[in-house]
Amino acid sequence: MIKDNQRYFNRLHVVIDGCVIAFNYWMAWVLKFKTPILGAAKGGALPFAEYMELLILIVPLFLILYYGFSLYTPKRVQGRRLEFANIIKANTLGIMILILVLYMLKEIHIARSVLWIFYLLNCFFETLVRNLIRMTLKKMRKMGYNQKHILLVGYSRAAEQYIDRIIGNPEWGYTVRGILDDHVEAGTTYKGVKVLGRIANLMVILPENRLDEIAITLGLNEYHRLEKIVAMCEKSGVHTKFIPDYHNIIPTRPYTEDLIGLPVINIRYVPLTNTFNAMCKRIMDIVGSIVAIILFSPVMSIAAIGIKLTSPGPLIYKQTRVGLHNRSFEMYKFRSMEIQPAGEEKKAWTVRDDPRVTKIGKFMRKTSIDELPQLFNVLKGNMSLVGPRPERPFYVEKFREEIPRYMVKHQVRPGMTGWAQVNGYRGDTSIKKRIDYDLYYIENWSLGLDVKILLLTIFRGFVNKNAY
Template sequence: MIKQNQAYLNRLHIFIDAVCIYLSAFLSHKIRFEWGKDSWISKLFFFVGKYELGFSYYQKTVIITIIILLLLYTFFGLYTPKRYQRGSREIVNLLKANLAGLGIGSVAIVLTKLQNFPRSLLLLFFSVNFIIGVLSRFTIRKVLNSTRESGRNLKHVVLVGFSTSAAAYIDRIKANPHWGLYIHGIFDDTISDNFEYRGIKKIGLLNELEDYLSQTPLDEVAITLNLDEYEKLEKLVAICEKSGVHTKFVPDYYNFISTNPYTEDLDGLPVINIRNVPLTNVVNRIAKRTIDIIGSACALIILAVPMLIIALLVKRSSPGPVFFAQERVGLGNKPFKMYKFRSMGVQDPKKEATQWTRPNDPRVTPFGKFIRHTSLDELPQFYNVLRGDMSLVGPRPERPLFVEKFKEEIPRYMIKHQVRPGITGWAQVNGFRGDTSIRGRIEHDLYYIENWTLSLDFKILFLTVFKGFINKNAY
């Protein structure tokens, strides 16, 4: 059923992409040689020279380009099923494919010394092709989602076993009708015959599964056994594979395993790593540290004068030092001194280490309240980044006393110490700053740790600049 539909859709999608690429080439030729003359377009793409060749001259090049781009689209996963794939991920892969094509085209022009092929035409073509590609994929996604929501092109599924993972699986399917998944029911030995969860009912015992699969055409079986029944897993997998139906395993320990665990081949033995931390990779660490050094050094130079003015105003606001150094827990659970501009009167270190700042806290000076609210008190932390105690982006560090408290109360809290703490982070740009939910903050920190990329760091820095400085939860 669904496999045949997917094959037809893939062929149709490839055909649509080929048409879009051809259309992009035609439009680029029109813009470059006809519509773009003496216009802002000619200035934008640096059109120079005079070419009077018609579109037919470029036909062979266009055909070769279509073949190369379709291969690149395949390589970058643009023809994988779109049920669960995010639209943003598809756009990123489309951009990668077009950039790769632009690189290949540029090299080919230089090596083959193609005549009558202006570089501006190549740049214009890939720009137009990316835009048309985005529009076509957006349209295809909308049509498919609408089709599935109306009850067509459905994937038929049964669940084997009922557990917390089964409930979570059903919840997500119900929340995303555009996935087009229809659950026929549940096979389980532990629930009652009249059991029902969100409209999904029990349809049999585990020993009835084999007969059901032989008589009912399905697209997928999701094994969602309770941990206590895992001794039945091998037999159930054998039954599913014997029937030829595609089988998925949804583990009942999803609440503590990462969303993207990776496996290692230990001489034929698959080993699942509970958590994937991209920053354990040496290349990733070097790239991030390089950005930290360059970024913090530039920030300290650019902000030298504003920081000097803030320092003078802090000194005038109340007696005491300009800077405030507080012990925080960083990478590898190691303590370090984190620096801020002092925003309070001088405190007893023992009392200060055990107290949260509260609304209308009398310890905060008037100028201190301003720099806390605008996050200007955090500027000295660029020095921490330059030293290597912190990163520009990462989970915010906490005081040792509260680390000891939270690690006992909040599952997976200590995972945040597998990376350097940051001046800003994914939790902060999503509103978890100051007196906000610790659990919500940790969930965002874990997402960042498991899904780190340089592009995510730049996105967080961008969001920090435009919405992260003013802290409404700072007292």
């Protein structure tokens, strides 16, 4: 029921957002040209109608970005602070794209100040509208409107976790009337929710109580009774749902899909398996790598000259790494070591004060300049700007046996920087911790998270104290 309601609510939310975006853009024009607040001009280089034509681009662009930055996820999933951060990120990226498009079209008559006023208004009013919606939903549910009375069948970890979430989120509108279980004594309570009796009491409770939903929360050892309990619940006509008790078995974020009537539980949720998400990330990689290559071309040129002047050998060092779907590729780096016999560098990682590292190579490693040629890997599609760092085949084979879930990192493209790296796990640091951060990134990917990682890389990711 909540999922169905959420679908319709999201559609309404998109319409509301479209109206808010259009209103804010109109208000920005008014503040610029029709009020004395900002030292208003008498008019503008363009008439009002031509300014408003830009809404044909602005509204769809910002709605797509809001979707990409997870602003249409249920309120029960996204807190206020995360929502606000995503609003800022989506609007910042949107205004940058808008200014870039106008620059490429050589449109000089649209006042850029109008766009910046629109940006500020949009950040403020989108936050305000979403908080008003959140407060309205919470108030309505607390007043008793659209409340759903639930009975849980089975006392398990799943039951406790479900109750925890309901108590912590009163705006969902759920009231747990009690629990039925054959192995826990009647009268036992969990956070105010009582065990009412045995599961057989369903035959009495269902006709007498006005329940909206029944949640089957049986423990794993009780699943042999599932068919009979479902049949009893279905006979009553009460909406029934099943909350599986597999937290210990599947410690991730599983999701279900329908395969022509057959429900399939996917053990791990990977947002980048979605075609739209993958396309957005790839576009970001292409545009970002081109811009970065242009910006860093002077640095790369100086690095190339320094390498040539200080040691003989090629500028670029190619190393085989394992990437998406366990496929090997050649990763590019500026050469930072003396030329070695074939296969010698594969024996071990670089260590502190390694004599093989050149003087300029040591500086490049510390400042991550040696990694800049990987921008061409990103452009080719071997890598992404953001993702788990790729490793050599030898170490992949080693870690896959030693570290549980290590190979999951290869479900996405490897990156030049990643969530583990900006949290300090680079170079000679814990592989297990690195994998934990990589898995968090893989399961929680969003464009917003990518932007955050790139910004953190600028401020604390370039200089690497663990690089030798």
